[in-house]
Amino acid sequence: MHIYLLQAVTQNPDSSYWYLPVGLQLLFAIAFVGLMMGVTHLLGPSRKTADKLSNFESGIESVGNARQPMAVKYFLVAILFVLFDVEVIFFYPYAVNFKSLGWEGFLAVMMFVGFFLCGFIYIIKKGALKWED
Amino acid sequence: MSTAQHIWTVIGVLFVLLNIAAGLIWVERRLLALWQDRLGPNRAGPLGLLIVLADTLKLFFKEDWIPPFASKAIFVVAPAIVAGTVLISFVIIPFAPNIVVADLNIGLLFFLAMSSIGVYSIVLGGWASNNKYSLLGALRGASQMIAYEVFMGLSLMGVVMLSGSFNLGAIVEAQRDLWFVVTQPVGFLVFFIAGVAETHRLPFDIPEAESELIAGFHAEYSGMKFGMFFIGEYLGITLISAMTVTLFFGGWLGPSFLPPLVWFILKTFFFIGVFILLRASLPRPRYDQLIEYGWKVLLPLVLANLMITGAVALYLKDS
Numbered sequence: 054m055h056i057y058l059l060q061a062v063t064q065n066p067d068s069s070y071w072y073l074p075v076g077l078q079l080l081f082a083i084a085f086v087g088l089m090m091g092v093t094h095l096l097g098p099s100r101k102t103a104d105k106l107s108n109f110e111s112g113i114e115s116v117g118n119a120r121q122p123m124a125v126k127y128f129l130v131a132i133l134f135v136l137f138d139v140e141v142i143f144f145y146p147y148a149v150n151f152k153s154l155g156w157e158g159f160l161a162v163m164m165f166v167g168f169f170l171c172g173f174i175y176i177i178k179k180g181a182l183k184w185e186d
Numbered sequence: 187m188s189t190a191q192h193i194w195t196v197i198g199v200l201f202v203l204l205n206i207a208a209g210l211i212w213v214e215r216r217l218l219a220l221w222q223d224r225l226g227p228n229r230a231g232p233l234g235l236l237i238v239l240a241d242t243l244k245l246f247f248k249e250d251w252i253p254p255f256a257s258k259a260i261f262v263v264a265p266a267i268v269a270g271t272v273l274i275s276f277v278i279i280p281f282a283p284n285i286v287v288a289d290l291n292i293g294l295l296f297f298l299a300m301s302s303i304g305v306y307s308i309v310l311g312g313w314a315s316n317n318k319y320s321l322l323g324a325l326r327g328a329s330q331m332i333a334y335e336v337f338m339g340l341s342l343m344g345v346v347m348l349s350g351s352f353n354l355g356a357i358v359e360a361q362r363d364l365w366f367v368v369t370q371p372v373g374f375l376v377f378f379i380a381g382v383a384e385t386h387r388l389p390f391d392i393p394e395a396e397s398e399l400i401a402g403f404h405a406e407y408s409g410m411k412f413g414m415f416f417i418g419e420y421l422g423i424t425l426i427s428a429m430t431v432t433l434f435f436g437g438w439l440g441p442s443f444l445p446p447l448v449w450f451i452l453k454t455f456f457f458i459g460v461f462i463l464l465r466a467s468l469p470r471p472r473y474d475q476l477i478e479y480g481w482k483v484l485l486p487l488v489l490a491n492l493m494i495t496g497a498v499a500l501y502l503k504d505s
Contacts, residue, residue: 073192074288075290078276078277078287081196081200082270089410090411090414093245093410096246097409099250100249108253108406109406110319119317121318123321124325127326133481134329137485145343149350151499152499155500156500166489166493177482182477182481
Protein backbone atom coordinates (compact mmCIF):
# COMPACT_ATOMS: atom_id res chain seq x y z
CA MET A 54 0.00 0.00 0.00
CA HIS A 55 2.91 2.31 0.71
CA ILE A 56 3.95 2.00 -2.91
CA TYR A 57 0.84 3.90 -3.93
CA LEU A 58 1.63 6.68 -1.54
CA LEU A 59 5.10 6.98 -3.00
CA GLN A 60 3.75 6.80 -6.50
CA ALA A 61 1.44 9.73 -5.95
CA VAL A 62 4.40 11.79 -4.85
CA THR A 63 6.95 10.70 -7.47
CA GLN A 64 4.46 10.86 -10.31
CA ASN A 65 4.40 14.63 -10.17
CA PRO A 66 7.30 15.96 -8.15
CA ASP A 67 6.16 19.48 -8.88
CA SER A 68 2.44 19.27 -8.21
CA SER A 69 1.92 22.89 -9.21
CA TYR A 70 2.76 21.76 -12.76
CA TRP A 71 -0.72 20.27 -13.06
CA TYR A 72 -2.47 23.55 -12.32
CA LEU A 73 -1.66 24.77 -15.83
CA PRO A 74 -4.16 22.36 -17.47
CA VAL A 75 -6.68 23.19 -14.73
CA GLY A 76 -6.33 26.85 -15.65
CA LEU A 77 -6.66 26.00 -19.34
CA GLN A 78 -9.81 23.99 -18.72
CA LEU A 79 -11.20 26.89 -16.69
CA LEU A 80 -10.48 29.30 -19.55
CA PHE A 81 -12.08 27.05 -22.17
CA ALA A 82 -15.11 26.35 -19.97
CA ILE A 83 -15.70 30.06 -19.39
CA ALA A 84 -15.21 30.79 -23.09
CA PHE A 85 -17.72 28.07 -24.03
CA VAL A 86 -20.35 29.25 -21.53
CA GLY A 87 -19.86 32.89 -22.52
CA LEU A 88 -20.14 32.03 -26.21
CA MET A 89 -23.32 29.99 -25.75
CA MET A 90 -25.06 32.66 -23.70
CA GLY A 91 -23.88 35.43 -26.03
CA VAL A 92 -25.07 33.61 -29.17
CA THR A 93 -28.51 32.85 -27.75
CA HIS A 94 -28.84 36.50 -26.72
CA LEU A 95 -28.14 37.62 -30.30
CA LEU A 96 -30.17 34.93 -32.12
CA GLY A 97 -33.32 34.90 -30.02
CA PRO A 98 -36.18 37.32 -30.72
CA SER A 99 -37.01 40.08 -28.29
CA ARG A 100 -40.70 40.88 -27.96
CA LYS A 101 -41.67 42.99 -25.03
CA THR A 102 -45.24 42.39 -23.87
CA ALA A 103 -47.03 43.40 -20.69
CA ASP A 104 -47.56 39.77 -19.66
CA LYS A 105 -43.83 39.20 -19.39
CA LEU A 106 -43.48 41.93 -16.78
CA SER A 107 -44.99 39.76 -14.03
CA ASN A 108 -43.66 36.64 -12.30
CA PHE A 109 -44.43 33.26 -13.80
CA GLU A 110 -46.61 31.62 -11.18
CA SER A 111 -48.80 29.27 -13.22
CA GLY A 112 -51.36 31.96 -14.00
CA ILE A 113 -52.29 32.64 -10.39
CA GLU A 114 -52.43 36.35 -9.58
CA SER A 115 -49.05 37.25 -8.13
CA VAL A 116 -49.20 38.61 -4.58
CA GLY A 117 -46.36 40.64 -3.10
CA ASN A 118 -42.66 40.27 -3.64
CA ALA A 119 -40.31 37.31 -3.27
CA ARG A 120 -37.94 39.34 -1.10
CA GLN A 121 -39.50 38.14 2.14
CA PRO A 122 -38.35 36.51 5.36
CA MET A 123 -37.89 32.76 4.86
CA ALA A 124 -38.41 29.78 7.17
CA VAL A 125 -35.58 29.64 9.70
CA LYS A 126 -35.44 25.83 9.31
CA TYR A 127 -33.54 26.19 6.05
CA PHE A 128 -31.05 28.44 7.79
CA LEU A 129 -30.64 25.88 10.57
CA VAL A 130 -29.60 23.19 8.08
CA ALA A 131 -27.03 25.62 6.66
CA ILE A 132 -25.60 26.25 10.13
CA LEU A 133 -25.46 22.50 10.81
CA PHE A 134 -23.60 22.09 7.53
CA VAL A 135 -20.96 24.60 8.58
CA LEU A 136 -20.44 22.85 11.92
CA PHE A 137 -20.32 19.32 10.52
CA ASP A 138 -18.31 20.11 7.43
CA VAL A 139 -15.60 21.69 9.55
CA GLU A 140 -15.53 18.51 11.63
CA VAL A 141 -15.39 16.40 8.48
CA ILE A 142 -12.35 18.35 7.30
CA PHE A 143 -10.41 16.95 10.29
CA PHE A 144 -10.99 13.44 8.93
CA TYR A 145 -9.22 14.13 5.62
CA PRO A 146 -5.63 14.35 6.92
CA TYR A 147 -6.29 11.40 9.23
CA ALA A 148 -7.64 9.24 6.40
CA VAL A 149 -4.53 9.79 4.27
CA ASN A 150 -2.09 9.06 7.10
CA PHE A 151 -3.98 6.53 9.17
CA LYS A 152 -1.68 3.57 8.42
CA SER A 153 1.37 5.36 9.79
CA LEU A 154 -0.58 6.71 12.79
CA GLY A 155 -1.58 3.17 13.81
CA TRP A 156 -3.80 2.26 16.78
CA GLU A 157 -2.85 5.36 18.75
CA GLY A 158 -4.17 7.63 16.01
CA PHE A 159 -7.24 5.43 15.66
CA LEU A 160 -8.10 5.82 19.36
CA ALA A 161 -7.65 9.59 19.09
CA VAL A 162 -10.03 9.72 16.16
CA MET A 163 -12.49 7.47 18.03
CA MET A 164 -12.49 10.08 20.78
CA PHE A 165 -13.08 12.81 18.21
CA VAL A 166 -15.98 10.85 16.72
CA GLY A 167 -17.34 10.52 20.25
CA PHE A 168 -17.42 14.30 20.69
CA PHE A 169 -18.85 14.60 17.18
CA LEU A 170 -21.68 12.20 18.09
CA CYS A 171 -22.41 14.07 21.36
CA GLY A 172 -23.05 17.23 19.36
CA PHE A 173 -25.09 15.24 16.86
CA ILE A 174 -27.30 13.67 19.56
CA TYR A 175 -27.76 17.13 21.13
CA ILE A 176 -29.10 18.67 17.91
CA ILE A 177 -31.44 15.72 17.35
CA LYS A 178 -32.77 15.99 20.93
CA LYS A 179 -33.21 19.73 20.38
CA GLY A 180 -35.39 18.90 17.38
CA ALA A 181 -33.28 20.91 14.95
CA LEU A 182 -34.14 18.52 12.12
CA LYS A 183 -37.87 18.32 12.82
CA TRP A 184 -39.84 20.26 10.23
CA GLU A 185 -43.08 20.41 12.28
CA ASP A 186 -42.75 21.69 15.84
CA MET B 187 3.77 17.29 -21.81
CA SER B 188 4.04 20.60 -23.63
CA THR B 189 1.48 23.38 -23.40
CA ALA B 190 0.17 22.58 -26.89
CA GLN B 191 -0.49 18.98 -25.82
CA HIS B 192 -2.33 20.23 -22.73
CA ILE B 193 -4.49 22.47 -24.89
CA TRP B 194 -5.39 19.58 -27.21
CA THR B 195 -6.27 17.29 -24.27
CA VAL B 196 -8.47 20.01 -22.78
CA ILE B 197 -10.23 20.66 -26.10
CA GLY B 198 -10.67 16.94 -26.72
CA VAL B 199 -12.13 16.26 -23.28
CA LEU B 200 -14.48 19.25 -23.45
CA PHE B 201 -15.63 18.29 -26.97
CA VAL B 202 -16.45 14.73 -25.92
CA LEU B 203 -18.16 15.89 -22.71
CA LEU B 204 -20.42 18.42 -24.42
CA ASN B 205 -21.42 15.84 -27.02
CA ILE B 206 -22.21 13.36 -24.25
CA ALA B 207 -24.30 16.00 -22.46
CA ALA B 208 -26.29 16.66 -25.63
CA GLY B 209 -26.56 12.98 -26.51
CA LEU B 210 -27.94 12.18 -23.06
CA ILE B 211 -31.11 14.09 -23.99
CA TRP B 212 -31.83 11.35 -26.50
CA VAL B 213 -30.55 8.50 -24.31
CA GLU B 214 -32.67 9.57 -21.36
CA ARG B 215 -35.86 10.02 -23.36
CA ARG B 216 -35.43 6.72 -25.20
CA LEU B 217 -34.65 4.78 -22.01
CA LEU B 218 -37.56 6.36 -20.11
CA ALA B 219 -39.82 5.46 -23.01
CA LEU B 220 -38.52 1.88 -22.93
CA TRP B 221 -39.22 1.53 -19.21
CA GLN B 222 -42.60 3.22 -19.44
CA ASP B 223 -43.70 1.14 -22.44
CA ARG B 224 -43.77 4.08 -24.88
CA LEU B 225 -41.89 4.80 -28.12
CA GLY B 226 -40.09 7.99 -27.19
CA PRO B 227 -38.62 10.38 -29.77
CA ASN B 228 -38.51 8.51 -33.11
CA ARG B 229 -39.39 11.09 -35.79
CA ALA B 230 -36.31 13.26 -36.37
CA GLY B 231 -33.68 11.20 -38.16
CA PRO B 232 -32.78 7.53 -37.62
CA LEU B 233 -34.14 6.32 -34.24
CA GLY B 234 -34.97 9.95 -33.47
CA LEU B 235 -31.29 10.77 -33.00
CA LEU B 236 -31.62 14.20 -34.58
CA ILE B 237 -33.86 15.27 -31.69
CA VAL B 238 -30.59 16.33 -30.04
CA LEU B 239 -29.84 18.79 -32.84
CA ALA B 240 -33.43 20.01 -32.96
CA ASP B 241 -33.52 20.64 -29.20
CA THR B 242 -30.22 22.53 -29.24
CA LEU B 243 -31.26 24.73 -32.17
CA LYS B 244 -34.62 25.41 -30.55
CA LEU B 245 -32.91 26.61 -27.36
CA PHE B 246 -30.68 28.95 -29.40
CA PHE B 247 -33.62 30.58 -31.17
CA LYS B 248 -35.76 31.11 -28.07
CA GLU B 249 -36.00 34.56 -26.56
CA ASP B 250 -33.24 35.18 -24.05
CA TRP B 251 -35.50 36.81 -21.48
CA ILE B 252 -34.01 38.62 -18.51
CA PRO B 253 -36.97 39.59 -16.31
CA PRO B 254 -37.09 43.30 -15.40
CA PHE B 255 -37.89 42.36 -11.78
CA ALA B 256 -34.79 40.12 -11.44
CA SER B 257 -31.35 41.08 -10.17
CA LYS B 258 -29.79 41.12 -13.61
CA ALA B 259 -26.07 40.50 -13.03
CA ILE B 260 -26.63 37.58 -10.63
CA PHE B 261 -29.38 36.20 -12.85
CA VAL B 262 -26.94 35.98 -15.78
CA VAL B 263 -23.98 34.62 -13.78
CA ALA B 264 -25.90 31.78 -12.02
CA PRO B 265 -26.32 29.40 -15.01
CA ALA B 266 -22.70 30.01 -16.03
CA ILE B 267 -21.53 28.82 -12.60
CA VAL B 268 -23.25 25.43 -12.81
CA ALA B 269 -21.98 24.62 -16.32
CA GLY B 270 -18.51 25.98 -15.54
CA THR B 271 -17.91 24.11 -12.28
CA VAL B 272 -19.07 20.77 -13.68
CA LEU B 273 -16.87 21.18 -16.76
CA ILE B 274 -13.84 22.00 -14.60
CA SER B 275 -14.50 19.03 -12.28
CA PHE B 276 -13.68 16.64 -15.13
CA VAL B 277 -9.97 17.61 -15.12
CA ILE B 278 -9.23 15.07 -12.39
CA ILE B 279 -10.99 12.03 -13.90
CA PRO B 280 -8.48 9.42 -15.19
CA PHE B 281 -10.23 8.18 -18.35
CA ALA B 282 -7.41 5.74 -19.16
CA PRO B 283 -3.82 5.19 -17.89
CA ASN B 284 -2.43 8.21 -19.74
CA ILE B 285 -5.57 10.18 -20.51
CA VAL B 286 -6.12 12.68 -17.72
CA VAL B 287 -6.23 16.45 -18.01
CA ALA B 288 -4.57 17.18 -14.66
CA ASP B 289 -3.17 14.44 -12.42
CA LEU B 290 -3.68 16.47 -9.24
CA ASN B 291 -2.38 14.97 -5.98
CA ILE B 292 -5.49 16.38 -4.27
CA GLY B 293 -7.91 15.17 -6.96
CA LEU B 294 -10.64 14.04 -4.58
CA LEU B 295 -10.60 17.33 -2.65
CA PHE B 296 -10.77 19.23 -5.94
CA PHE B 297 -13.91 17.29 -6.88
CA LEU B 298 -15.55 18.02 -3.51
CA ALA B 299 -14.61 21.71 -3.74
CA MET B 300 -16.10 22.06 -7.21
CA SER B 301 -19.33 20.37 -6.20
CA SER B 302 -19.56 22.84 -3.30
CA ILE B 303 -19.24 25.80 -5.66
CA GLY B 304 -22.00 24.31 -7.80
CA VAL B 305 -24.48 25.01 -4.99
CA TYR B 306 -24.09 28.74 -5.62
CA SER B 307 -25.71 28.53 -9.04
CA ILE B 308 -28.96 27.22 -7.57
CA VAL B 309 -29.07 29.64 -4.67
CA LEU B 310 -28.14 32.68 -6.75
CA GLY B 311 -30.33 31.70 -9.72
CA GLY B 312 -33.39 31.07 -7.57
CA TRP B 313 -32.91 34.16 -5.45
CA ALA B 314 -32.12 36.52 -8.33
CA SER B 315 -35.26 35.44 -10.22
CA ASN B 316 -37.35 37.28 -7.61
CA ASN B 317 -40.10 34.70 -7.95
CA LYS B 318 -41.55 32.98 -4.88
CA TYR B 319 -41.46 29.50 -6.43
CA SER B 320 -37.86 30.01 -7.50
CA LEU B 321 -36.92 31.22 -4.03
CA LEU B 322 -38.48 28.13 -2.44
CA GLY B 323 -36.65 25.93 -4.93
CA ALA B 324 -33.37 27.71 -4.20
CA LEU B 325 -33.78 27.30 -0.43
CA ARG B 326 -34.62 23.63 -0.72
CA GLY B 327 -31.79 23.11 -3.17
CA ALA B 328 -29.27 24.85 -0.96
CA SER B 329 -30.10 22.92 2.20
CA GLN B 330 -30.37 19.61 0.33
CA MET B 331 -27.08 19.99 -1.50
CA ILE B 332 -25.00 21.25 1.40
CA ALA B 333 -26.41 18.59 3.73
CA TYR B 334 -25.63 15.76 1.32
CA GLU B 335 -22.16 17.17 0.71
CA VAL B 336 -21.23 16.27 4.29
CA PHE B 337 -22.20 12.62 3.72
CA MET B 338 -20.54 12.57 0.33
CA GLY B 339 -17.24 13.75 1.79
CA LEU B 340 -17.41 11.25 4.65
CA SER B 341 -18.37 8.32 2.41
CA LEU B 342 -15.16 8.80 0.39
CA MET B 343 -12.92 8.64 3.46
CA GLY B 344 -13.00 4.83 3.47
CA VAL B 345 -11.61 4.79 -0.08
CA VAL B 346 -8.90 7.29 0.88
CA MET B 347 -7.93 5.16 3.90
CA LEU B 348 -7.59 2.00 1.82
CA SER B 349 -5.64 3.60 -1.03
CA GLY B 350 -3.71 6.12 1.08
CA SER B 351 -4.02 8.89 -1.49
CA PHE B 352 -6.29 11.64 -2.79
CA ASN B 353 -4.89 11.10 -6.28
CA LEU B 354 -7.49 9.39 -8.47
CA GLY B 355 -4.89 7.60 -10.58
CA ALA B 356 -3.42 6.05 -7.42
CA ILE B 357 -6.92 5.12 -6.22
CA VAL B 358 -7.59 3.27 -9.49
CA GLU B 359 -4.20 1.49 -9.26
CA ALA B 360 -5.01 0.43 -5.67
CA GLN B 361 -8.06 -1.45 -6.99
CA ARG B 362 -6.02 -3.74 -9.25
CA ASP B 363 -6.63 -6.76 -7.00
CA LEU B 364 -10.07 -5.94 -5.65
CA TRP B 365 -12.57 -3.21 -6.50
CA PHE B 366 -13.39 -0.96 -3.57
CA VAL B 367 -17.10 -1.68 -3.97
CA VAL B 368 -16.36 -5.06 -2.35
CA THR B 369 -14.52 -3.60 0.64
CA GLN B 370 -16.57 -0.39 0.85
CA PRO B 371 -20.18 -1.31 -0.04
CA VAL B 372 -21.63 1.19 2.46
CA GLY B 373 -19.34 3.94 1.18
CA PHE B 374 -20.49 3.21 -2.37
CA LEU B 375 -24.20 3.30 -1.50
CA VAL B 376 -23.95 6.53 0.48
CA PHE B 377 -21.81 8.15 -2.21
CA PHE B 378 -24.28 7.24 -4.92
CA ILE B 379 -27.32 8.42 -2.93
CA ALA B 380 -25.51 11.67 -2.07
CA GLY B 381 -24.56 11.97 -5.74
CA VAL B 382 -28.21 11.78 -6.79
CA ALA B 383 -29.04 14.48 -4.21
CA GLU B 384 -26.08 16.63 -5.31
CA THR B 385 -27.17 16.59 -8.94
CA HIS B 386 -30.79 17.09 -7.72
CA ARG B 387 -31.98 14.35 -10.03
CA LEU B 388 -35.19 12.42 -9.50
CA PRO B 389 -36.20 11.10 -7.01
CA PHE B 390 -34.39 13.95 -5.18
CA ASP B 391 -35.38 16.74 -7.59
CA ILE B 392 -37.03 18.63 -4.75
CA PRO B 393 -35.52 22.02 -5.77
CA GLU B 394 -37.35 21.91 -9.10
CA ALA B 395 -40.30 19.61 -8.31
CA GLU B 396 -42.40 20.57 -11.33
CA SER B 397 -45.72 19.54 -9.80
CA GLU B 398 -45.37 21.93 -6.83
CA LEU B 399 -42.85 24.62 -7.85
CA ILE B 400 -43.38 24.86 -11.66
CA ALA B 401 -39.65 24.46 -12.36
CA GLY B 402 -38.23 25.67 -9.05
CA PHE B 403 -35.03 27.65 -9.22
CA HIS B 404 -34.99 27.91 -13.03
CA ALA B 405 -38.65 28.83 -13.57
CA GLU B 406 -37.77 32.28 -14.96
CA TYR B 407 -34.94 31.13 -17.23
CA SER B 408 -35.22 30.75 -21.00
CA GLY B 409 -33.07 30.16 -24.06
CA MET B 410 -29.54 28.90 -23.61
CA LYS B 411 -29.47 30.15 -19.99
CA PHE B 412 -31.99 27.41 -19.25
CA GLY B 413 -29.83 25.24 -21.51
CA MET B 414 -26.87 25.82 -19.21
CA PHE B 415 -28.80 24.40 -16.24
CA PHE B 416 -29.70 21.50 -18.52
CA ILE B 417 -26.08 20.88 -19.56
CA GLY B 418 -25.01 21.24 -15.93
CA GLU B 419 -27.50 18.58 -14.88
CA TYR B 420 -26.52 16.06 -17.56
CA LEU B 421 -22.81 16.64 -17.05
CA GLY B 422 -23.42 16.32 -13.30
CA ILE B 423 -24.88 12.84 -13.90
CA THR B 424 -21.88 11.95 -16.05
CA LEU B 425 -19.50 13.29 -13.42
CA ILE B 426 -21.06 11.35 -10.55
CA SER B 427 -21.15 8.19 -12.69
CA ALA B 428 -17.50 8.65 -13.70
CA MET B 429 -16.50 9.28 -10.06
CA THR B 430 -18.43 6.20 -8.89
CA VAL B 431 -16.63 4.10 -11.48
CA THR B 432 -13.21 5.58 -10.62
CA LEU B 433 -13.58 5.27 -6.85
CA PHE B 434 -15.48 2.03 -6.43
CA PHE B 435 -15.51 0.06 -9.70
CA GLY B 436 -11.87 0.05 -10.71
CA GLY B 437 -11.96 2.95 -13.18
CA TRP B 438 -10.35 1.87 -16.44
CA LEU B 439 -9.30 -1.53 -15.04
CA GLY B 440 -10.83 -4.54 -16.77
CA PRO B 441 -10.02 -7.74 -18.70
CA SER B 442 -7.56 -6.94 -21.49
CA PHE B 443 -9.73 -7.90 -24.47
CA LEU B 444 -11.03 -4.32 -24.48
CA PRO B 445 -8.85 -1.19 -24.15
CA PRO B 446 -8.98 0.64 -20.78
CA LEU B 447 -10.81 3.65 -22.19
CA VAL B 448 -13.64 1.43 -23.46
CA TRP B 449 -13.98 -0.21 -20.05
CA PHE B 450 -14.22 3.20 -18.42
CA ILE B 451 -16.89 4.43 -20.86
CA LEU B 452 -18.93 1.21 -20.58
CA LYS B 453 -18.94 1.34 -16.77
CA THR B 454 -19.80 5.05 -16.76
CA PHE B 455 -22.72 4.53 -19.11
CA PHE B 456 -24.00 1.72 -16.91
CA PHE B 457 -24.29 4.18 -14.00
CA ILE B 458 -25.87 6.84 -16.21
CA GLY B 459 -28.44 4.16 -17.01
CA VAL B 460 -28.98 3.58 -13.28
CA PHE B 461 -29.61 7.33 -12.83
CA ILE B 462 -32.28 7.20 -15.54
CA LEU B 463 -33.80 3.99 -14.13
CA LEU B 464 -34.10 5.75 -10.74
CA ARG B 465 -36.02 8.54 -12.45
CA ALA B 466 -38.31 6.06 -14.16
CA SER B 467 -39.13 4.06 -11.05
CA LEU B 468 -39.09 6.09 -7.83
CA PRO B 469 -41.51 8.73 -6.49
CA ARG B 470 -40.22 11.99 -5.01
CA PRO B 471 -39.94 12.19 -1.18
CA ARG B 472 -40.95 15.28 0.82
CA TYR B 473 -38.29 17.87 1.66
CA ASP B 474 -38.26 17.12 5.41
CA GLN B 475 -38.14 13.36 4.75
CA LEU B 476 -35.06 13.86 2.59
CA ILE B 477 -33.26 15.97 5.20
CA GLU B 478 -34.14 13.64 8.08
CA TYR B 479 -33.09 10.59 6.07
CA GLY B 480 -29.75 12.20 5.37
CA TRP B 481 -28.91 13.30 8.90
CA LYS B 482 -30.42 10.41 10.84
CA VAL B 483 -29.63 7.45 8.57
CA LEU B 484 -26.75 8.29 6.25
CA LEU B 485 -24.57 10.22 8.71
CA PRO B 486 -24.42 7.55 11.47
CA LEU B 487 -24.03 4.87 8.79
CA VAL B 488 -21.10 6.61 7.17
CA LEU B 489 -19.38 7.33 10.51
CA ALA B 490 -19.71 3.67 11.49
CA ASN B 491 -18.29 2.71 8.08
CA LEU B 492 -15.29 4.98 8.68
CA MET B 493 -14.53 3.50 12.10
CA ILE B 494 -15.03 -0.13 11.04
CA THR B 495 -12.85 0.38 7.96
CA GLY B 496 -10.11 1.88 10.12
CA ALA B 497 -10.26 -0.88 12.73
CA VAL B 498 -10.32 -3.73 10.20
CA ALA B 499 -7.54 -2.26 8.06
CA LEU B 500 -5.29 -1.73 11.11
CA TYR B 501 -6.06 -5.24 12.41
CA LEU B 502 -5.19 -6.80 9.03
CA LYS B 503 -1.99 -4.76 8.86
CA ASP B 504 -0.90 -5.99 12.32
CA SER B 505 -1.65 -9.67 11.77
